[in-house]
Amino acid sequence: MRQNPQTAGRLRPIDLARRHGLSTQAVRNYEAAGILPAAGRTAHDYRTYAPLHAHALAAFLALVPGHGHGTATAIMQAVNRDDPEEAFRIVDESHAQLLEDRRTLQAVERALRDLGPGAAPDDASSPGGMFVGPLAGKLGIRPATLRKWERAGLVTPRRDPRTGYRVYADTDVRDAGLAHQLRRGGYRLEQIAPLIAQVRAAGGLEPLAAALRDWHARLAARGRAMLAGAAELDAYLRHAHDGH
Template sequence: MKGTKPSNPGVRRSVDLARRHGLSAQAVRNYERDGVLPAAQRSPTGYRLFTEVHAKALSAYLALVAGHGYPASGEIMRAVNRGDIDAALRTIDGSHVLLQRDRETLDAVEAAVAILTGSQRQPQSRSAVPISVLAHRLGVRPATLRKWERAGILQPAREPATGYRRYSPDDVRDAELAHLLRRGGYRLDHIAGVLRRVREAGGTEPLVASLSQWREQLTTRGRAMLIGAARLAEYLDADAGIRRPALDTARNAGSRP
């Protein structure tokens, strides 16, 4: 790249954009190739010539990644670069919906864990029970437990010979949690998320310690979305500032006799 630095101070090379964000020049070129950055003009020798608009586009993309992840951020930037702002905003809206759903799931986990850890529970049998026994214990129909299984809430094993469901002590715990949450008005998909967290933590007791960390992660993600939105707005304003004069020039040329 030596000797190719453009004379126009407003023009940047791949390496100039890369250094600002701790990236490689190849990463910047890949972003342009993938449509994350708008197409760059080329010098007579074939080098890409980036502008301040590209710098703002790169800043917006990297900020969006922190809140929305790589796939969604790529969709947002490609939509913006092809002029489809509505599609970009729909993707952003979808990420916010997912964040809100995660918040509601966390609220459900905290509520359920508080009930389970604060109540005197009957000691559980360490043997697996059939669906009829579990349904009677919870005061629900077996069909309800089968519905919860289809929703991903319960994962009972099956007897090899008969195929009958057998609910382990952990399955019984999950069913009790689900029953509590259903009485609290939570949807099945939210309950499935709660139970997934319980299984990942290894039970309700270890889960308690991770709840504050989980909420902190959601807060960090929400703040990152705000920063990403601000950077994207800056890029849109910079891009519009270049497009408007070009559009006015084209209109004036078309209106000449």
């Protein structure tokens, strides 16, 4: 990347810091981390920055909300070592992760719709719940599958004190149904476990609607932030290419 920090006007660390409400130490830390290009030095060894550094700092701070601090750092480091292809690859991977997160949300919503209002039925094969056989038959799976899900934390049946048999309460039936739908959608157990935990934390399917709305909002905010970050990164790349 062609650059000459001394040719386009000097900026002090405090000048960069004030624009973004940062400390001068933060600016120095960003330079040390490779987020900013190396600063110029005066005859007395004071750091001097140029408008190019201001563009770099603006790009980094714009990338963070959409991509996260670590990814934004990796993008800027790649650009500053004159490896834009690597920077673009990192950006693409981050966008791909956002798309995967959207697909996960859609899968959860489909699973919840498929469960329907009868997700936690009142009928049971034993007082207060269902045994493993009837529940497995209801879902069209083997009892061994339910036991595997139990080991993964997807369902937490209690034990009948008289027989020692597993008894699945209404919430377990609901969670097993949700897990079954997500498994049919190709999701792994380690992906399903945190989603089941969200359902439990929300207190059921109905309260989860608010969490799903928040999930949508956060994904939309990330998408918008990625667009804003891309604009600032493009501006930085253009200035770096022009040698300003």
